Amino acid sequence: MSPGAISQQRLVPHSFNDSIFNSSGLSLALQTGMEGQGDLTIVPEHFEGNGGSKGREEEHESRSGSDNMDGASGDDQEAADNPRKKKRYHRHTPQQIQELEAVFKECPHPDEKQRLELSRRLCLETRQVKFWFQNRRTQMKTQLERHVNSILRQENDKLRAENTTIGEAMRNPICTNCGGPAIIGDLSIEEQQLRIENARLKDELDRVCALASKFLGRPISSMPTLSTSLPSHMPSSTLDLAVGTSGGFGALSSVATSLPLTSGFAGGLSNVAGVISPTKSTANVTGIERSMERSVYLELALVAMDELVKVAQTHEPLWLRSLEGSREVLNYDEYMRAFNPGAGLKPNGYVTEATRETGMVIINSLALVETLMDSNRWAEMFPCVIARTSTTDVISSGMGGTRNGALQLMHAELQVLSPLVPVRVVNFLRFCKQHAEGVWAVVDVSVDYLRENSGSLTYSNCRRLPSGCVVEDMPNGYSKITWVEHATYDEPAIHQLYRPLVAAGMGFGARRWVTTLQRQCECLAILMSSVVPTHDHTAINASGRRSMLKLAQRMTNNFCAGVCASTVHQWNKLSMGHVDEDVRVMTRKSIDDPGEPAGIVLSAATSVWLPVSPQRLFGFLRDERLRSEWDILSNGGPMQEMAHIAKGQDQGNCVSLLRASAINGSQSSMLILQETCTDASGSLVVYAPVDIPAMHVVMNGGDSAYVALLPSGFAIVPDGPGPSGPIHKAGVGPSGSQRACGSLLTVAFQILVNSLPSAKLTVESVETVNNLISCTVQKIKAALHCDS
Numbered sequence: 001m002s003p004g005a006i007s008q009q010r011l012v013p014h015s016f017n018d019s020i021f022n023s024s025g026l027s028l029a030l031q032t033g034m035e036g037q038g039d040l041t042i043v044p045e046h047f048e049g050n051g052g053s054k055g056r057e058e059e060h061e062s063r064s065g066s067d068n069m070d071g072a073s074g075d076d077q078e079a080a081d082n083p084r085k086k087k088r089y090h091r092h093t094p095q096q097i098q099e100l101e102a103v104f105k106e107c108p109h110p111d112e113k114q115r116l117e118l119s120r121r122l123c124l125e126t127r128q129v130k131f132w133f134q135n136r137r138t139q140m141k142t143q144l145e146r147h148v149n150s151i152l153r154q155e156n157d158k159l160r161a162e163n164t165t166i167g168e169a170m171r172n173p174i175c176t177n178c179g180g181p182a183i184i185g186d187l188s189i190e191e192q193q194l195r196i197e198n199a200r201l202k203d204e205l206d207r208v209c210a211l212a213s214k215f216l217g218r219p220i221s222s223m224p225t226l227s228t229s230l231p232s233h234m235p236s237s238t239l240d241l242a243v244g245t246s247g248g249f250g251a252l253s254s255v256a257t258s259l260p261l262t263s264g265f266a267g268g269l270s271n272v273a274g275v276i277s278p279t280k281s282t283a284n285v286t287g288i289e290r291s292m293e294r295s296v297y298l299e300l301a302l303v304a305m306d307e308l309v310k311v312a313q314t315h316e317p318l319w320l321r322s323l324e325g326s327r328e329v330l331n332y333d334e335y336m337r338a339f340n341p342g343a344g345l346k347p348n349g350y351v352t353e354a355t356r357e358t359g360m361v362i363i364n365s366l367a368l369v370e371t372l373m374d375s376n377r378w379a380e381m382f383p384c385v386i387a388r389t390s391t392t393d394v395i396s397s398g399m400g401g402t403r404n405g406a407l408q409l410m411h412a413e414l415q416v417l418s419p420l421v422p423v424r425v426v427n428f429l430r431f432c433k434q435h436a437e438g439v440w441a442v443v444d445v446s447v448d449y450l451r452e453n454s455g456s457l458t459y460s461n462c463r464r465l466p467s468g469c470v471v472e473d474m475p476n477g478y479s480k481i482t483w484v485e486h487a488t489y490d491e492p493a494i495h496q497l498y499r500p501l502v503a504a505g506m507g508f509g510a511r512r513w514v515t516t517l518q519r520q521c522e523c524l525a526i527l528m529s530s531v532v533p534t535h536d537h538t539a540i541n542a543s544g545r546r547s548m549l550k551l552a553q554r555m556t557n558n559f560c561a562g563v564c565a566s567t568v569h570q571w572n573k574l575s576m577g578h579v580d581e582d583v584r585v586m587t588r589k590s591i592d593d594p595g596e597p598a599g600i601v602l603s604a605a606t607s608v609w610l611p612v613s614p615q616r617l618f619g620f621l622r623d624e625r626l627r628s629e630w631d632i633l634s635n636g637g638p639m640q641e642m643a644h645i646a647k648g649q650d651q652g653n654c655v656s657l658l659r660a661s662a663i664n665g666s667q668s669s670m671l672i673l674q675e676t677c678t679d680a681s682g683s684l685v686v687y688a689p690v691d692i693p694a695m696h697v698v699m700n701g702g703d704s705a706y707v708a709l710l711p712s713g714f715a716i717v718p719d720g721p722g723p724s725g726p727i728h729k730a731g732v733g734p735s736g737s738q739r740a741c742g743s744l745l746t747v748a749f750q751i752l753v754n755s756l757p758s759a760k761l762t763v764e765s766v767e768t769v770n771n772l773i774s775c776t777v778q779k780i781k782a783a784l785h786c787d788s
Contacts, residue, residue: 096122100118110129310338355505356483363478385414386412388566390411418564430444540699590752605748612786642657684715684716710752714746
């Protein structure tokens with residue numbers, strides 16, 4: 001037998017025809033099968049799933065992953081007809097093997113240019129390098145299949161033994177009441193339930209086997225029908241297989257989040273989501289159920305990823321231009337035909353929003369993927385969009401030391417800066433996949449739709465359908481990003497003033513995510529640059545700039561938490577008859593936070609419509625020379641900018657330190673820390689009085705965590721998608737016509753009403769804050785000549 005034939009015979013994997021899959025084993029097979037991940041696939045180019053013939057180049061494989069035949073050429077092909085002729089083998093040196101192994105870990109599929117460079121560096125022929133990589137990939141594939149086959153055989157033997165035991169018990173049934181032989185045909189309720197459970201498990205196994213067939217490239221047979229169900233006390237198997245240094249999918253930790261009742265994304269997901277009830281407690285879930293739960297999560301993520309990529313890359317007729325031409329609108333008829341999502345659960349009053357946005361961002365794909373997969377970095381990148389987020393469970397951290405194949409459960413609170421728009425609380429799967437070199441996609445999909453409340457089922461206020469982004473590397477460190485946001489939400493819970501904004505996708509839609517990302521990445525690029533902008537205050541050193549920016553970030557985050565009543569702080573909402581219905585007043589105790597004054601903190605916020613453009617309103621509020629027209633802290637005069645730190649090319653993106661003019665020479669001046677942000681989705685002006693000695697420490701690079709402040713400010717957004725805008729909450733104007741395009745302004749204040757945390761809130765304190773908001777709004781209207 002020729003060496004080529006020997007190599008082929010040894011690389012034939014064990015047959016899968018005798019194996020019986022359970023959910024744990026099959027889940028592992030899926031998770032270690034690379035999930036069809038492009039360049040990271042370890043299946044060689046000419047490897048056939050049935051272990052049969054390989055391509056012509058594969059016949060020149062060496063006897064090990066580190067050997068190559070010497071002198072293989074076209075002449076060798078003619079000499080192959082003579083089986084007695086021996087082929088000469090070339091044994092690589094240890095240094096060559098070490099170099100090839102190092103390259104293989106980073107790039108299992110080197111291109112022709114990389115192979116040529118390796119051949120020159122290692123003094124090898126290019127075909128030797130090519131055949132070495134083919135052999136190495138085939139070797140990894142063979143080892144993987146042998147390991148999986150061994151595991152499946154063990155599971156097969158275990159199930160056969162248990163099946164035999166159950167069959168013996170069924171042939172000799174014992175009455176549970178008297179201990180004697182039971183009458184044939186008289187099944188207990190428990191046995192009937194076991195039969196039903198067995199049928200359910202078999203259906204689930206068939207679906208997962210079909211999914212495994214797609215990734216292994218060969219048909220996978222499910223286990224034969226059992227006459228009875230598996231016993232409830234059957235121990236779960238721990239399948240732990242590490243691929244390289246990634247840790248792979250392996251043995252997974254328990255999942256403490258419920259599954260969706262229905263899906264409504266693609267044809268297969270309506271079946272996936274019905275496997276486990278979303279209201280079932282996971283405290284007493286068996287190992288088999290957890291394994292099935294994870295296989296459902298994997299299938300859900302794969303189908304969601306497929307939908308996201310198609311929706312992100314398809315144009316007409318799936319996406320159409322809106323009437324005003326400024327945004328894209330999803331054609332739901334075409335969407336239903338393309339993805340067949342089914343009816344799903346959609347209560348009365350719930351509507352669907354879908355948006356798509358494309359833009360260039362100063363960040364590479366790997367850095368952006370790492371940011372999205374880290375909950376803390378994700379929240380820092382989108383500070384005004386995300387109120388709070390956490391990672392519930394990491395199902396997979398990725399493969400090959402990258403985020404390729406990473407799958408995790410996450411929790412987030414998404415917000416629009418207005419007390420009239422409820423915070424969206426979502427629990428979702430986040431799945432990351434590399435589709436090509438420099439091309440990544442990250443998809444989110446909700447895994448809960450129903451919540452159990454006091455024994456009854458209530459709907460969550462939002463459900464994210466497959467949403468996320470596709471990122472492609474571009475020259476000069478840029479990336480092209482296509483963002484898709486698709487969700488169903490409870491529209492009646494939103495105030496009428498904000499419904500057109502949210503319905504158009506300007507509140508939680510793709511444009512807000514992309515513009516926020518662009519602004520934050522531009523800020524990071526400027527801060528990392530050694531060149532200080534000309535309009536910056538040059539007296540502040542680098543450490544002082546970092547301390548001021550960190551303090552401003554904390555101030556803005558606390559402002560957003562007070563406006564939207566997220567769970568960042570434990571707010572108590574107050575209901576008082578003499579407060580306007582659109583003003584939300586809340587209170588909380590500040591005790592242990594060194595960044596806030598101790599005592600009772602009162603927060604009040606409201607949103608109003610103004611008949612001025614967002615740009616004009618933002619320019620007025622951020623101008624320190626006009627601050628006396630609305631701010632009582634200005635002492636009736638203009639303020640002076642003492643320090644300025646740019647956070648973007650637009651001068652509206654900056655952190656400033658302002659000083660109020662003293663009424664008389666003996667009175668000390670007051671410092672005000674202010675941060676302003678603006679982009680296409682909206683603008684923000686946040687400020688807080690600060691202590692002068694404390695700010696001197698911060699500007700010299702000291703720790704800003706001990707600077708106590710309570711923020712106030714404004715959030716500005718357009719009042720709708722087009723020039724017509726929404727109808728005023730009163731209905732129509734004096735002439736009965738629709739009002740002109742304007743702005744939605746949110747005004748919010750946080751003040752310390754009592755320095756004793758044990759003190760009780762008084763009615764006078766609430767009235768003071770309510771009057772402060774009303775007075776500020778009236779002053780702004782008067783200054784902009786929009787009192788009517």
